Amino acid sequence: MSSPNPLIDDGVPRHILSLLSRLHSQSLQQEAGIVRADYDAAVIDGNMKDKFIALEAEKCHFVYQLARATGAKYIVEAGTSYGVSTIYLALAVAANCRATGGEGKVIGTEHESEKAAKAREHWQECGDIVQGFVELREGDLRETLKDNLGAVDLLLLDIWTPMALPTLKLVQPKLRPGAVIITDNTIASAVGYKELLDYMRHPGSGFTNLTLPYHKGLEMSIYSP
Ligand SMILES: C[S@@+](CC[C@H](N)C(=O)[O-])C[C@H]1O[C@@H](n2cnc3c(N)ncnc32)[C@H](O)[C@@H]1O
Incomplete structure (x- = not known):
């Protein structure tokens, strides 16, 4: 029996499921050719200019479920790349708005203009259910x-x-009490994330933290100041 997919359960249109499946495959194919040195700070931007490095499908499914469970309607995504995880976030916001009314959106962020353009194409291919719920901030x-x-x-x-802690500090004043912060690869990249994890795990930080046993780790933190 295949594993359950919350998007299918939620009635997400087939053309979006097919697009996601294609984009995840392309991302995984690219990642097979990436070595650790490609992530060095001095070269990462150049090496990743044309790479998806999309959040894996099983993590995206979890984040989708989490966003649905918490009724999230205002989500910030750092970063967006070709817009794969954004699609899940936008679908969750759209479903939450349908369920309880009101407005919502995902704020995406990407500094590579070619990636931003491609992300927009992907969202357009999905249609209004995604495109209508995303605001991309380029730069x-x-x-x-x-x-x-x-x-x-x-x-x-x-x-x-290195961008994770500056991002958190920028967004922190806007986090509502009970907001959720998801950080990818916190086991495999524990050294790179040291400052962020020290900050969030410090007693009295206002964050409660849990490392989920997904591939390379996924940190789920809740902001309860
Ligand atoms: C891991 S990828 C994001 C993958 C995306 N969440 C997905 O699942 O499809 C990280 C992205 O952040 C972008 N990025 C890195 N530094 C940035 C910055 N200072 N401002 C905006 N975007 C940045 C990179 O260009 C890259 O595309």
Whole structure:
């Protein structure tokens, strides 16, 4: 029996499921050719310019379920790349808005303009159910997230590790009590994330933290100041 997929259970249109399956395959294929040195700070931007490095499907399913369970309607995603995880987040926000009314959106962030353009194409292919729930902020997120943020229900940190703590500090004043922060690869990249993890795990930080046993780790933190 195949494993359950919350998107199928939620009636997500078939053309979006097919697109996601194709994009995840392309991402995994690319990642097979990436070596650890490609992630060095001095070369990462150049090496990853044309790479998806998408959040794995099983993690995306978890984040989708989490966003649905918490009724998240205002989500910040750092970063967006070709927009794969954004699709899941937008679908969850759309479903939450359908369920309880009101408005919602995902704020995506990407500083590579070619990636941003491709992400927009993918969302357009999905249609209004995704495109209508995404606002992409192009440029360095240290600038683009400075202003015009509402109360954030969920923050996805899927970004180069040195950028994670600056992003969190920028968004933290906008996190609503009980907001969820998801950080990818916190086991495999524990060294790179040291400052972020020290900050969130410090007693009195306002964050409660749990490392989920997904491939390379996935940190789920809750902000309860
Ligand atoms: C791991 S990828 C994101 C993958 C995406 N969440 C997905 O699942 O499809 C990280 C992305 O962050 C972008 N990025 C890195 N530093 C950034 C910055 N300072 N501002 C905006 N985007 C940045 C990179 O170009 C890259 O595309």
